[in-house]
Amino acid sequence: MTEYDVCVVGLGGFGSATAAHLARNGQRVLGLDRYPIGHTQGASHGESRIVRQAYFEGAGYVPLLLRAYELWDRLGDEAGVPPLLVRxxxxxxxxxxxxxxxxxxxxxxxxxxxxxxxxxxxxxxxxxxxxxxxxxxxxxxxxAGVVSPERAVAAQLAVAARHGADLRHDEAVESWSASGTGVTIRTARGPHTAGTLVLAPGRWAPELLGGLDLPLRxxxxxxxxxxxxxxxxxxxxxxxxxxxxxxxxxxxxxxxxxxxxxxxxxxxxxxxxxxxxxxxxxxxxxxxxxxxxxxxxxxxxxxxxxxxYTLTPDEHFVVGWHPAYEQVLVACGFSGHGFKFTPVIGEALAQLAVDGVTAHPLDLFDPTRFS
Ligand SMILES: Cc1cc2nc3c(=O)[nH]c(=O)nc-3n(C[C@H](O)[C@H](O)[C@H](O)COP(=O)(O)OP(=O)(O)OC[C@H]3O[C@@H](n4cnc5c(N)ncnc54)[C@H](O)[C@@H]3O)c2cc1C
Known part of the structure; x- marks a missing residue:
């Protein structure tokens, strides 16, 4: 038996949203981040992010955005804070x-x-x-409107914590390995075990992807x-x-x-x-x-x-199962336009981790498309 159902590595935009969805659904969640909440080393700081639906990057993103709007509107109420998405x-x-x-x-x-x-x-x-x-x-x-990334991440983490997630900041993941029964995650504070690993490490993705060689810039x-x-x-x-x-x-x-x-x-x-x-x-x-x-x-x-920014060659995201490990999900390469999607991609990752499938359209983000 593993200590946790799911371990989420990286508690920035995408990791915090994934942890919130998983914990809300009754999963035993461990969330790990190398830095404190609100840090400015990654991609989820700077007071404001654009949110929009008429998506010039591709009409295929629109169904995700329609769902993201519902989730943004719900998150403020759920976290007990003023509305996060200001139109x-x-x-x-x-x-x-x-x-x-x-x-x-x-x-x-x-x-x-x-x-x-x-x-x-x-x-x-x-x-x-x-x-x-x-x-x-x-x-x-x-x-179209604005979301504060700092407030949004804090709200997602508050929801995750309220539903029992074990969230640890200042605890960097040094390595991980997967076997038939789950995943072992190693940090300076010792090994942790989980059934599924979600990697949402932002610009540090190249260090953590376990042999998945993505052309990230x-x-x-x-x-x-x-x-x-x-x-x-x-x-x-x-x-x-x-x-x-x-x-x-x-x-x-x-x-x-x-x-x-x-x-x-x-x-x-x-x-x-x-x-x-x-x-x-x-x-x-x-x-x-x-x-x-x-x-x-x-x-x-x-x-x-x-x-x-962590850019992919086609500037579409990388979201889905790690091609070499059936217990590992990958979410990276958000190419400078990801924040508005954090609640819906978090929902998709949580559904994949728990049910093995999601109805959200993720084909555009296939992690194997560059191989
Ligand atoms: C200047 C700028 C403007 C932008 N504007 C917009 C916009 O207007 N609209 C929009 O939708 N998007 C925008 N984006 C993009 C959006 O902000 C990013 O896509 C999003 O924040 C990425 O989130 P993330 O979770 O991938 O990364 P991050 O939020 O950086 O989170 C990654 C986390 O992983 C942690 N981590 C990494 N390695 C480890 C490890 N080994 N162990 C433990 N933890 C680890 C890091 O500490 C970090 O907290 C913008 C980005 C930038 C930089």
Whole structure:
């Protein structure tokens, strides 16, 4: 008999959600993380994450997003905290033919999602903070919004703990091995045994995947906060949507409503760029790039923070059974767009661990697709 039904390694975005679903379902759960709650070494920090449904990365993600919205709405109540998903609306801008605009529109049409198409004048009229170039097309999605990754992880961990999960921070996994009866996980505090292992180690995945050789690329990104000369109230969640913009120079950049207290600033960051490495854009350069689009944002750079993407070659996730071990599930390679999915991928992983199957569509994320 193993000590635990399931051991979850990594208690960031995905591990915390998986632990919550498993514990809620009566599983004996051990959760291990090498760092304390709220650490800033991985991918789940920085105060805000975009959540949206009209998914330019692929219409195949939409069913997961519809379920994620239900779970986000439930999580705040369950954890006894204010709502986690704040709906701000979202603008997806670019020239017609750009990935952000065309892809968002294709997803919205395929799934009948509520949306409006605006031209540059329409964007300016609706959101006077924006002044897009005349040849811009934009999709507006009313249900897009913001989640705080720190609050979300804390809420998932609180739910898991309330249902009896044994959550241990500052306990790094050094190695693991699987045999017919389960899995042994080794840490400096001794071996632990479990029936199933869920690996959700974020950017440390290459160290822990047990021979599964995935072509993962770990890349730094920098989040920037700006202090608009007119104050940040005009950028609040009640009047300023989250936005993503395919700049004509080949830079994909995004920003969020100002969800922090006065003075904490308005966030923007480079997602991808063909001009130079995304992390090499300084605050001043980001301000210069944004000046035509958001003329009131200004160039007063308040602060910056690093965060890490773990990219797969196709930028789709890796979620499913480890091809060599029937007791091991893998969740990594979230390629800079995973956070909004944490509750639903956590649900899928918990269903796989307990029932062996899930109804959630995970084919796109097959861990063996690169072999
Ligand atoms: C700048 C930035 C902006 C982003 N914006 C968005 C956005 O707007 N919308 C969106 O949906 N997504 C966004 N993402 C992506 C999203 O944040 C990530 O996909 C998500 O946070 C990844 O979660 P994770 O659980 O895989 O990793 P993490 O949250 O980093 O968790 C991994 C955990 O594993 C632990 N761990 C690792 N190795 C071990 C070990 N050996 N033993 C024990 N513990 C271990 C780590 O300590 C860590 O806590 C963004 C990412 C970044 C960096």
């Amino acid at each position: 701000t609306g979202g603008l997806f801008l670019g020239r017609p033919g750009s990935r952000v605009f065309d892809g968002s529109l294709a997803s919205a049409r395929e799934w009948g999602l509520d949306h409006e198409v605006l031209d540059a004048a329409g964007v300016r009229a609706r959101f006077p903070q924006f002044n897009p170039p005349p040849d811009t097309a934009a999709l507006f999605e009313p249900v 770990v890349e730094r990104r920098v989040m920037h906060w700006f202090d608009p000369p007119g104050g940040q109230a005009a950028y609040g969640p009640d009047r300023f949507p989250i936005w993503m913009w395919d700049h004509p120079d080949g830079t994909s950049i995004y920003g969020l409503s100002a969800v922090g207290p006065p003075g904490s600033g308005v966030k923007a960051a480079v997602h991808h760029s063909t001009v130079k490495a995304p992390a090499d854009w300084s605050g001043a350069e980001v301000a210069e790039l944004l000046a035509p689009l958001l003329p009131g944002l200004g160039a007063r750079h308040l602060r910056a923070m690093d965060c890490w």
